[in-house]
Amino acid sequence: MNNKKICFIMCSNDEFLARECQIYIEHLLVPENYEVEVLVVKDAKSMTSGYNEAMRASDAKYKVYLHQDVLILNRGFIYDALNLFLKYPEIGMFGMVGNVSMAENGGMWMDGSWRRAGELLMDIIYENVYSLFNKVEGNYVETIVLDGLLMATQYDLPWREDLFRGWDFYDASQSLEFWKAGYKVVVPYMETPWCLHDNDVLNMSNYDTWRSIFVKEYEDYYREWERKHSGENKPKLKK
Numbered sequence: 001m002n003n004k005k006i007c008f009i010m011c012s013n014d015e016f017l018a019r020e021c022q023i024y025i026e027h028l029l030v031p032e033n034y035e036v037e038v039l040v041v042k043d044a045k046s047m048t049s050g051y052n053e054a055m056r057a058s059d060a061k062y063k064v065y066l067h068q069d070v071l072i073l074n075r076g077f078i079y080d081a082l083n084l085f086l087k088y089p090e091i092g093m094f095g096m097v098g099n100v101s102m103a104e105n106g107g108m109w110m111d112g113s114w115r116r117a118g119e120l121l122m123d124i125i126y127e128n129v130y131s132l133f134n135k136v137e138g139n140y141v142e143t144i145v146l147d148g149l150l151m152a153t154q155y156d157l158p159w160r161e162d163l164f165r166g167w168d169f170y171d172a173s174q175s176l177e178f179w180k181a182g183y184k185v186v187v188p189y190m191e192t193p194w195c196l197h198d199n200d201v202l203n204m205s206n207y208d209t210w211r212s213i214f215v216k217e218y219e220d221y222y223r224e225w226e227r228k229h230s231g232e233n234k235p236k237l238k239k
Contacts, residue, residue: 122197
């Protein structure tokens with residue numbers, strides 16, 4: 001394992017989007033003695049299979065899994081990621097947006113934004129929209145699950161391609177896998193959004209299929225997380 005290496009990983013079916021994403025990665029500031037690698041998995045069968053393939057191919061300790069339509073605006077992203085990981089070895093993974101509770105049906109984006117922490121810019125058709133869900137208080141806030149637009153890790157855990165063979169709930173699954181392994185999953189404090197998500201039209205045709213599998217596999221775990229993070233331990237967010 002190379003402790004001085006950061007690998008950016010994406011699954012891609014669009015060469016233009018992948019290249020634009022890479023251009024922003026190439027403009028990030030890189031700490032001295034660190035190296036950056038970019039792996040693009042083309043036409044993967046699923047997000048989990050593509051991510052597992054790239055994870056096993058790279059010896060980088062730090063890996064950033066991101067969508068091909070995500071642009072990293074924060075040029076100090078690598079510095080910020082390393083500062084977080086080196087200061088808090090108990091953090092296994094961080095992202096831009098996450099949930100501090102889960103909807104009754106197990107969906108991440110259901111019934112309003114009050115469950116979510118984090119912020120990002122979104123390019124919706126003709127305008128950029130600043131989406132502030134809830135501002136993080138302190139250096140980070142613990143979350144149950146992260147949105148898969150960007151997920152950065154400092155430890156390797158296999159993605160559950162045995163369960164999720166599509167493009168939904170792979171992110172929620174991996175978040176719970178990290179928590180089950182004893183790591184924290186967090187959203188860091190951001191003075192301004194670190195990323196722009198160039199939203200495309202979503203394909204939700206199999207969403208409920210993967211949601212049902214997620215609930216069956218993980219409901220006991222995310223309800224346990226909620227119990228442990230209630231009362232005085234409830235995640236603190238700024239409205």
